[in-house]
Amino acid sequence: MHCRSWAMKHKNIAIFVPHAGCPHRCTFCDQRTITAQQTLPHGQDVVQICTQAFSEIPDLSETEIAFFGGSFTAIPQDYMLELLQAASPFAARCSGIRISTRPDCIDSNILTILKQYHVTAIELGAQSLDDRVLYLNERGHTAQDVYSASALIRENGFELGLQVMPGLYGADVASDQRTAEAVCRIRPDTVRIYPVVILKGTRLGELYESGVYRPVPFAEMVRCVSVWCEMYRTHGIRIIKVGLHAGEFVAQNAIGGYYHPAFRELCESYGFRCIIETGIARPCISKQDVTVYVHPSCISKAVGQKRENLRYFSEKYGIRLRICPDENVRPAMVRFAGEEPENERKFL
Ligand code: SF4
Numbered sequence: 001m002h003c004r005s006w007a008m009k010h011k012n013i014a015i016f017v018p019h020a021g022c023p024h025r026c027t028f029c030d031q032r033t034i035t036a037q038q039t040l041p042h043g044q045d046v047v048q049i050c051t052q053a054f055s056e057i058p059d060l061s062e063t064e065i066a067f068f069g070g071s072f073t074a075i076p077q078d079y080m081l082e083l084l085q086a087a088s089p090f091a092a093r094c095s096g097i098r099i100s101t102r103p104d105c106i107d108s109n110i111l112t113i114l115k116q117y118h119v120t121a122i123e124l125g126a127q128s129l130d131d132r133v134l135y136l137n138e139r140g141h142t143a144q145d146v147y148s149a150s151a152l153i154r155e156n157g158f159e160l161g162l163q164v165m166p167g168l169y170g171a172d173v174a175s176d177q178r179t180a181e182a183v184c185r186i187r188p189d190t191v192r193i194y195p196v197v198i199l200k201g202t203r204l205g206e207l208y209e210s211g212v213y214r215p216v217p218f219a220e221m222v223r224c225v226s227v228w229c230e231m232y233r234t235h236g237i238r239i240i241k242v243g244l245h246a247g248e249f250v251a252q253n254a255i256g257g258y259y260h261p262a263f264r265e266l267c268e269s270y271g272f273r274c275i276i277e278t279g280i281a282r283p284c285i286s287k288q289d290v291t292v293y294v295h296p297s298c299i300s301k302a303v304g305q306k307r308e309n310l311r312y313f314s315e316k317y318g319i320r321l322r323i324c325p326d327e328n329v330r331p332a333m334v335r336f337a338g339e340e341p342e343n344e345r346k347f348l
Pocket residue numbers: 019022023024025026029030031069070071102125
């Protein structure tokens with residue numbers, strides 16, 4: 001069982017179906033490495049996983065059973081129904097079933113079936129909304145498929161999630177920015193941002209090793225994702241994941257791209273740096289010792305990994321920066337010493 005949470009109380013009982021239903025391999029994908037699972041589960045495995053999870057999770061009101069790692073709606077229908085029938089009695093006792101699938105594998109018939117089995121949330125692996133990038137990464141669908149499937153999912157009352165993968169072969173900052181803007185226009189309920197991780201043994205790995213594919217530098221991707229996170233937040237889109245989850249297999253098999261066990265924290269640290277930098281530009285702020293207050297849960301993000309933000313302000317401005325905890329400052333905000341709480345500044 002793999003329980004994951006994206007909010008204090010939310011839990012996913014993740015059941016992986018690596019590559020089930022996938023018509024082919026996309027250039028970047030190796031679900032057996034990403035999910036650390038080689039085989040497909042059967043109905044009895046689903047029952048066993050759910051039974052164990054339900055005995056361990058005290059509050060099931062914000063718990064979902066999640067089928068991830070394949071193209072759920074494209075798997076042979078007998079097998080898909082076997083999984084859904086096994087999960088459905090459990091789903092009735094928690095907040096439902098979440099599935100991930102391809103944008104070109106959604107139609108009214110399949111949505112009717114999913115509804116019958118307590119599926120409440122559908123995530124589409126959109127990856128990019130640039131047709132050229134989709135083509136170069138052998139996705140086998142177009143941006144229009146994402147728009148059409150998103151609309152149909154919405155019309156049928158499901159929660160809509162989009163997964164995007166900046167940094168793919170053929171993408172650049174501008175095309176990924178256009179994708180982020182398009183996602184904001186679609187306004188899904190949730191988004192997962194997976195900056196590309198180049199895995200050994202994939203087509204993308206070959207392109208990388210031959211020098212044909214050169215992803216943008218790591219620091220640039222952190223800066224961009226930080227900006228896109230802020231865009232999504234301001235459009236009311238919940239960000240439930242940033243960066244591929246830290247797994248032993250992924251760490252061993254990543255040969256490039258943007259694997260980091262705490263990618264989201266890197267982006268949030270960059271966000272804190274930006275608001276502090278904007279703040280110190282004001283004439284009223286001392287240019288020697290600067291004290292800022294952040295919520296206690298944000299201290300490490302504001303300081304930065306390996307004290308990176310403190311070093312940045314010291315080297316660039318000669319400023320000795322002190323980050324102090326204050327319960328009254330809201331998360332993702334900062335207050336400069338001597339300022340009232342209403343002058344708090346938010347990320348970017
Ligand atoms: S990205 Fe999605 S559709 Fe493509 S191979 Fe991986 S799981 Fe299958």
